[in-house]
Amino acid sequence: METILRIARLGKNYQNAGRTLHVLENISFEVKAGETMSIVGPSGSGKTTLLGLCAGLDRASTGSVELNQVRLNELTEDQLARVRNQYVGFIFQNFQLLPTLTALENVMVPLELRGEKNIREHSLNLLEKVGLAERVHHYPSQLSGGEQQRVSIARAFSNQPKILFADEPTGNLDAETSEKIVNLLFELNREAGTTLVIVTHDLELAAKTDRIIKLKGGHIISDERTHHHTEAIV
Numbered sequence: 130m131e132t133i134l135r136i137a138r139l140g141k142n143y144q145n146a147g148r149t150l151h152v153l154e155n156i157s158f159e160v161k162a163g164e165t166m167s168i169v170g171p172s173g174s175g176k177t178t179l180l181g182l183c184a185g186l187d188r189a190s191t192g193s194v195e196l197n198q199v200r201l202n203e204l205t206e207d208q209l210a211r212v213r214n215q216y217v218g219f220i221f222q223n224f225q226l227l228p229t230l231t232a233l234e235n236v237m238v239p240l241e242l243r244g245e246k247n248i249r250e251h252s253l254n255l256l257e258k259v260g261l262a263e264r265v266h267h268y269p270s271q272l273s274g275g276e277q278q279r280v281s282i283a284r285a286f287s288n289q290p291k292i293l294f295a296d297e298p299t300g301n302l303d304a305e306t307s308e309k310i311v312n313l314l315f316e317l318n319r320e321a322g323t324t325l326v327i328v329t330h331d332l333e334l335a336a337k338t339d340r341i342i343k344l345k346g347g348h349i350i351s352d353e354r355t356h357h358h359t360e361a362i363v
């Protein structure tokens with residue numbers, strides 16, 4: 130199987146008050162196209178930082194990120210933006226919706242950037258899928274946390290990404306909505322072959338993915354296949 134994401138000796142540092150803070154150190158792993166993976170670990174262990182580096186939203190201090198056969202380190206901001214728009218979906222922990230746009234317009238933005246057709250209809254369908262048919266003309270400030278999360282999920286799906294990164298996608302949802310969203314994520318994986326990389330605290334959700342990487346203090350402390358995966362291949 131094709132490797133869609135290759136991370137080698139990745140590190141991320143921040144300079145703060147004359148000291149170097151090592152947020153991620155020597156992270157290496159590969160993800161095959163179509164694989165589902167979760168990243169777990171305590172708060173502050175570097176999960177969000179790692180996801181941002183993998184998706185080309187942020188730049189590494191050391192090491193390399195290769196997404197879909199392209200080394201992100203060498204790209205300009207414009208080239209990075211194009212790679213993200215073509216191949217990547219991202220569900221942010223804090224949603225990152227544009228406050229001056231409605232739910233529908235937020236979902237339409239990535240499609241407009243791609244110059245696609247039937248953008249409005251496609252976006253309305255996605256919002257219906259996440260259970261927001263009645264909220265499409267609401268602005269983010271008029272939506273609950275869970276509803277904003279669902280808009281951000283619809284937006285992440287809209288460009289039919291090859292790889293979808295989700296940062297605690299069920300963190301703000303009730304059990305029922307959470308189950309719907311999780312089903313939607315795995316449906317996308319099964320039907321479109323979308324690779325899933327999910328940061329989560331939900332061990333039930335993590336167990337549904339093929340593989341779990343555990344982070345602690347900016348290091349990988351384990352990288353294991355789940356029971357789910359072994360079941361699937363026998």
Ligand SMILES: Nc1ncnc2c1ncn2[C@@H]1O[C@H](COP(=O)(O)OP(=O)(O)O)[C@@H](O)[C@H]1O
Pocket residue numbers: 143145150152170171172173174175176177178179
């Ligand atoms: N822009 C930044 N400047 C300085 N430190 C940061 C910055 N972003 C994140 N950090 C630090 O990096 C560590 C990991 O953060 P994060 O990746 O958000 O962890 P997690 O998602 O696992 O909770 C934290 O200690 C955080 O304070």
Ligand SMILES: [Mg+2]
Pocket residue numbers: 176177178222296
């Ligand atoms: Mg985080």
